[in-house]
Amino acid sequence: MNIFPSIDFVYLFLLQLTLGLVDMILVARLYECLYDRPVISKGKVYVAALLLGAITAIVWRLLLEYYRPTSTPVATVISSFLLLPFYRKSNWLKKGLFSIVLFAVACFWLSSYDLIVTPLPHKNFWLIEVMVHVGFWMILATTGYIGRKRRQVIPTSIWVLLTAISIVSILVYFGMFYHIMSRERPYAYMIEIMVMLVLLFINIALFLLYERFAAFTEADRERYLLEQQLQLQNKYYQQLERLHGEIRTLHHDMRNHLNTAATLVSQGEQKALKQYLQEANFRIGSYEQAVLTGNPALDAIFNIKITELKQSGIAVETDIHIPRDLKITFKQVSTIFGNLLDNVQEACEALPEKRRWVRITLFYINQSLVISIVNAASKEVSTWDGFLPATSKTNRINHGLGLKNVLQEVEPNGSLHIESKPESFSIEIVLYGL
Known part of the structure; x- marks a missing residue:
């Protein structure tokens, strides 16, 4: 030719x-x-x-x-x-x-x-x-x-x-x-x-x-996120109002507590004094925050979510070392930690109470926030949607948005890594430039 x-x-x-x-x-x-x-x-x-x-x-x-x-x-x-393989995002x-x-x-x-x-x-x-x-x-x-x-x-x-x-x-x-x-x-x-x-x-x-x-x-997701943030804010303000009321009551009754304790000591009622102090200690302990980072947004979300986790019988271990002036927005906090801790609660509630646990680690290094959340799991993830676990629920538009919303919040200036094992599930996130 x-x-x-x-x-x-x-x-x-x-x-x-x-x-x-x-x-x-x-x-x-x-x-x-x-x-x-x-x-x-x-x-x-x-x-x-x-x-x-x-x-x-x-x-x-x-x-x-x-x-x-x-x-x-x-x-x-x-x-x-x-x-096309060059365009993996x-x-x-x-x-x-x-x-x-x-x-x-x-x-x-x-x-x-x-x-x-x-x-x-x-x-x-x-x-x-x-x-x-x-x-x-x-x-x-x-x-x-x-x-x-x-x-x-x-x-x-x-x-x-x-x-x-x-x-x-x-x-x-x-x-x-x-x-x-x-x-x-x-x-x-x-x-x-x-x-x-x-x-x-x-x-x-x-x-x-x-x-x-x-x-x-995308608009439906934004609506879902907004509703989620409003619910968290509402829970936070309700919790704050309740705590303030209890603290006012505690301050008002403090003199009576001291007088009662002094009377019991003077009367030699050691057993009654011990029981009374235990009750007072329990009441005072209930006013303490589960986490106190100095960052209002993190404190609000963590204390709401950790309280919910503990109410579900989940053992919570925290290791948090971050600066008070960390530049993280309420939207970032509520989207990332709200969704991740909701997933933790859902996963752990499927397990016997003795096997329910979560370990939350946060530390700040080189202007980056490193987040690690590891929780108990009933089995290893077998179905994936890209590199995210696929939802098993029928309404895939509204369910399964949690991790996708987290990824959307992390991607512009961060990275996300997920590891699934037969008895645990872990997520590691790094947010840069904070």
Whole structure:
């Protein structure tokens, strides 16, 4: 097979190669827009994209006839899937859906363009080659603008629906393509162009629908978080009001306590005095806070949650060493510790009371807050959603939000590590720059 029958085809290949490399770079930029920063530097991603683009063009040139294009949007999209492992911050459901939709968009755009320009007389092949890529670049720019907020999560049922729409449209595409190519006059009917364009816009609209549903899900999460914070604040103020009332009563009765104790001593009632002092000590002990860090937000949440844990028969061990002026917000505290300690309580309540325990460790080093929470567990986690344990509850939209909300609060300036063992479950979090 003659790869380049004339010098013109060499120039055409170089043009196609250049356009294909631009395609690949723009797709890599789109992935960053949709899936957040890659795990390696952007420069390395772009080098990998250029290598993929060059290899794709050369391989197709060796396999196809000399007059066939070597760098098409469809070939670029398929090759670009090898870049997806670099974008680990996004969940695989989103990457799977968007990969299918992007492939469909590339197919519909290329076929629509081919059906439109091929029948035209006096064609400029160089201009046709450039314009198909320019149109693809505009589609990539539109897609990147739609997905610029990088929302990640939608309900699974909606994901299945959007994926099914795109897959069905691809099946329709292949059916139409086979029908068009098998007849004598492939470019005879305008209706096929209209169908291709409609399916193209439907698939582009799927990006928008994903963002809309993700926004609704995010708003629902924000509402859930707000309700959780309001409940914690309400509990805190109720507890504070109760403690203040009890302390006022204690101060008011303190003289009577002292007089009673003095009377019992003078009368030699040692047994009665001992019992009385034990009762007084119990009352005074009930006013003490479970944790006193000097940070109002941490003290509020910890004392509420640790009280609830102890009421559930859970042995609580704390080791907390943090500065009083720690720059952590009430939202961070309530989201992280509220959710984690709720999970601890739920996990321990599934165990016999003798096996219920939790160890909470906090320390501050190098402007970073290190958090470690280890609790008893009934079994090792077997089902995971990414690197988070999957919820076993039926309402997965409202349940299972706890750890995801914690991760969302930690991710911008921190890290989270989870370890599950047959008899324990541990979470380690580091918050930087506090």
